[in-house]
Amino acid sequence: MSSGASTDALTAGSSLAGVSATTPAQAVVRLSRVSKRFGKVVAVDEVNLEIPQGHFTTLLGPSGCGKTTLLRMLAGFEEPTTGTVEIDGRDMRGVPPERRPVNMVFQRYALFPHRNVIENVMFGLESARVPRPSALARAREALATCNIENLETRRISELSGGQAQRVAVARALVNRPKILLLDEPLAALDVKLRRHLRFELRRLQQELETTFLYVTHDQGEALAMSDSIVLMNGGRVIQHSSSRELYDAPNCVFAATFIGEANVLSCTVRSVAQDVAEVVIDGITMRASARGPVPEGTQAHLYVRPERVALRQGGEGADLQVTVTDAAFEGGIVRYWLTVRDTQIELVAETMVRAGDAIFPPGASLQASWEAGEAHVLLE
Amino acid sequence: MSSLSKRRKDELTIAGELTPLGVVLLLAFFVPLSLLLAYSFWKQNGFDVVHEFTLASYVTALTDTFFLRLLFRSLVIGAAVAFFSVALAYPYAYAATFRFPRARGALLFAALLSMFTSYLVRVYAFQTILGETGVINSALKGLGLIHKPLSFLLFNSFAVVITLTNVFLPYVVLPIWAAMQSVERNQLESARDLGARPFATFWRVVYPMTKNGVRAGFIFAFVLAAGDYVTPTLVGGPSGTMIGRQISVAFGLLNNYPLGAALAFVLLLAFALTAWLLPALIARIPRPPAVRWAFSAPLRASDHVRLPLSSYWAHAYVAAVVLFLFVPLAIIILLSFNTSSVPAFPMRGLTLHWYARVFSNITFRDAFYTSLKAAALTAVIAAVLGTLAALAFARHKFRARGPLMGLLFAPLAMPGLITGVAMLTVYVALGVTLSLWTITLGHLVYATPFVVLAIAAGLSDLDPGLEEAGRDLGRGPFGVFRKVTLPLVFPVIVGAAFVAAALSLDEFIITNFVSGSTMTLPLYIWARLRIGVTPDTNAVGALILAGLALLSLAAWYLTRLTSTFISRRGESK
Numbered sequence: 001m002s003s004g005a006s007t008d009a010l011t012a013g014s015s016l017a018g019v020s021a022t023t024p025a026q027a028v029v030r031l032s033r034v035s036k037r038f039g040k041v042v043a044v045d046e047v048n049l050e051i052p053q054g055h056f057t058t059l060l061g062p063s064g065c066g067k068t069t070l071l072r073m074l075a076g077f078e079e080p081t082t083g084t085v086e087i088d089g090r091d092m093r094g095v096p097p098e099r100r101p102v103n104m105v106f107q108r109y110a111l112f113p114h115r116n117v118i119e120n121v122m123f124g125l126e127s128a129r130v131p132r133p134s135a136l137a138r139a140r141e142a143l144a145t146c147n148i149e150n151l152e153t154r155r156i157s158e159l160s161g162g163q164a165q166r167v168a169v170a171r172a173l174v175n176r177p178k179i180l181l182l183d184e185p186l187a188a189l190d191v192k193l194r195r196h197l198r199f200e201l202r203r204l205q206q207e208l209e210t211t212f213l214y215v216t217h218d219q220g221e222a223l224a225m226s227d228s229i230v231l232m233n234g235g236r237v238i239q240h241s242s243s244r245e246l247y248d249a250p251n252c253v254f255a256a257t258f259i260g261e262a263n264v265l266s267c268t269v270r271s272v273a274q275d276v277a278e279v280v281i282d283g284i285t286m287r288a289s290a291r292g293p294v295p296e297g298t299q300a301h302l303y304v305r306p307e308r309v310a311l312r313q314g315g316e317g318a319d320l321q322v323t324v325t326d327a328a329f330e331g332g333i334v335r336y337w338l339t340v341r342d343t344q345i346e347l348v349a350e351t352m353v354r355a356g357d358a359i360f361p362p363g364a365s366l367q368a369s370w371e372a373g374e375a376h377v378l379l380e
Numbered sequence: 381m382s383s384l385s386k387r388r389k390d391e392l393t394i395a396g397e398l399t400p401l402g403v404v405l406l407l408a409f410f411v412p413l414s415l416l417l418a419y420s421f422w423k424q425n426g427f428d429v430v431h432e433f434t435l436a437s438y439v440t441a442l443t444d445t446f447f448l449r450l451l452f453r454s455l456v457i458g459a460a461v462a463f464f465s466v467a468l469a470y471p472y473a474y475a476a477t478f479r480f481p482r483a484r485g486a487l488l489f490a491a492l493l494s495m496f497t498s499y500l501v502r503v504y505a506f507q508t509i510l511g512e513t514g515v516i517n518s519a520l521k522g523l524g525l526i527h528k529p530l531s532f533l534l535f536n537s538f539a540v541v542i543t544l545t546n547v548f549l550p551y552v553v554l555p556i557w558a559a560m561q562s563v564e565r566n567q568l569e570s571a572r573d574l575g576a577r578p579f580a581t582f583w584r585v586v587y588p589m590t591k592n593g594v595r596a597g598f599i600f601a602f603v604l605a606a607g608d609y610v611t612p613t614l615v616g617g618p619s620g621t622m623i624g625r626q627i628s629v630a631f632g633l634l635n636n637y638p639l640g641a642a643l644a645f646v647l648l649l650a651f652a653l654t655a656w657l658l659p660a661l662i663a664r665i666p667r668p669p670a671v672r673w674a675f676s677a678p679l680r681a682s683d684h685v686r687l688p689l690s691s692y693w694a695h696a697y698v699a700a701v702v703l704f705l706f707v708p709l710a711i712i713i714l715l716s717f718n719t720s721s722v723p724a725f726p727m728r729g730l731t732l733h734w735y736a737r738v739f740s741n742i743t744f745r746d747a748f749y750t751s752l753k754a755a756a757l758t759a760v761i762a763a764v765l766g767t768l769a770a771l772a773f774a775r776h777k778f779r780a781r782g783p784l785m786g787l788l789f790a791p792l793a794m795p796g797l798i799t800g801v802a803m804l805t806v807y808v809a810l811g812v813t814l815s816l817w818t819i820t821l822g823h824l825v826y827a828t829p830f831v832v833l834a835i836a837a838g839l840s841d842l843d844p845g846l847e848e849a850g851r852d853l854g855r856g857p858f859g860v861f862r863k864v865t866l867p868l869v870f871p872v873i874v875g876a877a878f879v880a881a882a883l884s885l886d887e888f889i890i891t892n893f894v895s896g897s898t899m900t901l902p903l904y905i906w907a908r909l910r911i912g913v914t915p916d917t918n919a920v921g922a923l924i925l926a927g928l929a930l931l932s933l934a935a936w937y938l939t940r941l942t943s944t945f946i947s948r949r950g951e952s953k
């Protein structure tokens with residue numbers, strides 16, 4: 001996916017914008033077989049990754065999966081044990097952090113307490129020996145872009161969490177990095193502010209067309225903000241795709257269950273024809289889409305999202321006969337826990353409810369079904 | 381682009397940061413100790429030393445019953461001092477931590493302050509308090525309780541133990557204190573919740589977590605007390621004399637360096653043996669039957685989180701310890717304003733006469749300026765060396781880190797007497813003239829480890845993200861140090877320099893050996909005390925105390941200020 005709607009009108013005149021991305025798919029960062037070991041711990045394991053210019057890319061994964069380590073190898077705080085890191089076509093081996101064309105928004109912001117807001121923002125420009133008048137102008141512009149021009153002379157100890165986060169972003173962006181690295185920048189904030197700033201960061205990225213590499217362990221955040229998501233686990237990249245694709249077509253059980261909720265059922269593949277597989281679960285035959293080669297007779301998993309499971313009362317057909325074991329009203333939706341009749345198979349289904357709709361009580365007999373393309377066969 | 385790997389660069393940085401202090405410690409501490417060791421195997425010929433191997437000095441040191449008795453007495457006194465210090469310090473740290481959390485800072489400061497307030501003035505305060513015409517005797521006589529002064533107060537082992545306990549108590553409070561802070565309140569609460577009664581909570585939760593602090597404090601007090609020579613000289617009398625005094629006499633009056641060196645190493649060996657045996661001894665302490673009882677007794681509903689030591693007693697206890705630490709000093713300060721020249725209460729009247737007399741004395745003025753110069757030099761040099769070394773210890777992990785820190789702190793665990801005579805042997809061997817510079821070097825060896833500790837603590841309070849942000853924003857390692865690290869920890873460095881100045885101002889034990897004819901304030905007091913206590917000595921003592929108190933207060937304020945400044949940044953809401 002390319003970076004959403006055109007935002008030319010908004011960026012016009014802003015000198016903060018990076019080099020405009022003429023070929024959006026061009027990779028600004030390229031990792032080849034990068035590993036990082038800390039003693040016996042393998043924090044990052046043989047990662048190959050390309051990050052396209054001008055995109056909002058998110059590193060997503062459970063805590064401890066190596067996201068921060070990966071980011072720190074880009075920033076230059078860690079050297080890979082093996083493999084190469086290229087930024088903007090240059091091999092970064094041996095290049096110290098201060099000479100890399102990247103900037104970072106630190107997890108707890110790391111604002112300098114002995115400098116006020118504008119002095120913090122000007123720190124990088126001073127390092128680059130930008131003459132003071134133009135440094136000041138650029139710093140003010142960065143504050144304006146982040147909507148904090150009124151905080152110019154504030155001391156760091158007088159900032160709220162949200163304000164500190166914006167100062168940290170301004171301090172990094174003002175240097176016009178080739179890529180902005182953000183390590184869980186919203187983790188320390190309360191839920192409401194987090195949602196708001198999420199949106200603001202996304203808007204900022206689209207305005208400036210700067211490449212953002214954003215780290216989070218929050219799947220909701222990742223889905224809402226990103227052009228593409230790099231899903232990691234145990235130091236490895238599991239899947240790199242658009243948010244939509246990650247949700248709709250996860251490539252393994254981990255991806256399916258880490259993002260949103262999923263019914264994952266063990267099955268045996270009976271036959272495959274034209275990307276549609278027939279699988280057997282507990283004696284019942286079902287159909288699901290299968291990408292790539294799936295040998296017959298393989299033990300695999302069938303997965304389907306709860307909201308894609310349709311429930312009906314009465315009627316015949318090849319649908320599953322299920323019994324409601326429990327139901328929970330959760331506002332806009334109702335969640336049902338179901339058991340497939342005569343089997344041990346359990347399913348979760350979510351359905352929208354409108355005012356006046358009846359909710360099936362526990363014990364009710366229903367028919368469950370899904371569109372052929374909504375269920376997928378996963379091999380691992 | 382540089383051809384050096386990051387790791388190689390780190391190694392070079394560490395080496396660069398540690399070398400200056402390393403060279404100073406090597407030349408001023410480790411080389412002298414080695415030479416001292418050599419001396420212990422050399423032959424004494426009349427008043428000369430012949431460089432021939434002999435065990436004669438060791439044979440004398442280990443067979444002469446005079447020396448063996450002194451050694452034994454020193455170890456017993458050291459153990460007694462360590463025991464009383466732990467017994468006093470433990471409840472103090474305990475009460476301060478769990479009973480009076482709000483006064484905790486003040487109580488810690490009281491301990492630190494007494495650590496930094498004049499060793500020599502304390503010792504001489506006890507001479508003033510316990511002497512035949514001293515404060516206690518004159519008070520008792522004034523009340524009509526006695527007619528003849530009690531002579532058993534001063535000039536015996538009892539006086540030595542009290543005095544040394546007073547001096548080294550804070551050295552024991554600190555490690556216990558540090559260990560105590562790792563015990564969390566909710567750990568105590570959960571112990572109670574799991575059915576342990578107060579005493580059992582203490583014995584099964586608090587004590588195991590603080591055992592190492594107790595051990596460290598005990599060894600500290602034991603070594604420093606058993607190796608002392610000033611206290612036995614001033615308050616010990618013939619029955620309270622210790623091995624340290626004989627070592628100092630061997631290097632002074634007797635001019636028998638090999639014997640002195642051999643005695644010093646025999647003493648060190650005895651310390652090493654004790655430190656080695658101590659854990660086994662501690663493990664043999666039987667557990668009181670109260671523990672078993674506490675577990676079998678039912679828990680009353682009203683027993684909330686109560687710890688042993690009730691509030692009433694805790695208040696009284698903490699107050700008593702603080703008084704014990706500060707009353708001797710207060711007595712000296714008060715007497716320095718007394719019109720009478722007899723050290724007795726009630727005071728006759730107030731006067732500044734003694735101060736005027738002191739300042740009109742040219743010897744005093746010289747000593748005063750020498751002390752100021754030595755303190756300033758020590759502070760500046762220790763701050764520079766200490767900052768560099770602290771950067772290496774606080775910012776890098778490297779294999780030699782632990783051993784190197786051990787070497788850095790070796791001078792702290794070494795009785796000053798041995799450091800002092802070791803340095804003296806080098807100067808004598810090289811024909812170096814003793815001067816302000818040899819004094820300053822002696823002070824550096826002793827003060828710099830404290831400075832490194834304080835600055836390293838300040839650096840580790842600092843969010844490492846700040847320095848990384850500096851790198852990320854385009855500064856090299858040195859630029860980050862100049863623009864980020866230094867401005868943030870500068871108050872801590874100044875505070876640490878004040879501590880170094882305080883230590884220098886008060887240092888006596890090492891100075892006494894390496895000063896030659898140059899005189900500092902503590903040496904001036906010492907010289908006065910040898911001709912008997914005169915009232916203007918009180919004025920000099922009070923001046924030293926005032927200087928030390930000011931420096932400690934400033935240091936405390938600066939380091940506290942910085943840590944709140946830095947940590948306020950950490951809590952982003």
Ligand SMILES: Nc1ncnc2c1ncn2[C@@H]1O[C@H](COP(=O)(O)OP(=O)(O)O)[C@@H](O)[C@H]1O
Pocket residue numbers: 038041042043061062063064065066067068069070
């Ligand atoms: N400096 C380090 N030393 C040793 N182990 C580390 C270090 N940094 C990270 N690790 C380990 O590497 C793994 C990945 O950590 P990290 O990259 O911080 O994960 P994430 O940011 O995804 O939570 C963890 O197991 C962590 O304990």
Ligand SMILES: [Mg+2]
Pocket residue numbers: 067068069
């Ligand atoms: Mg992380």
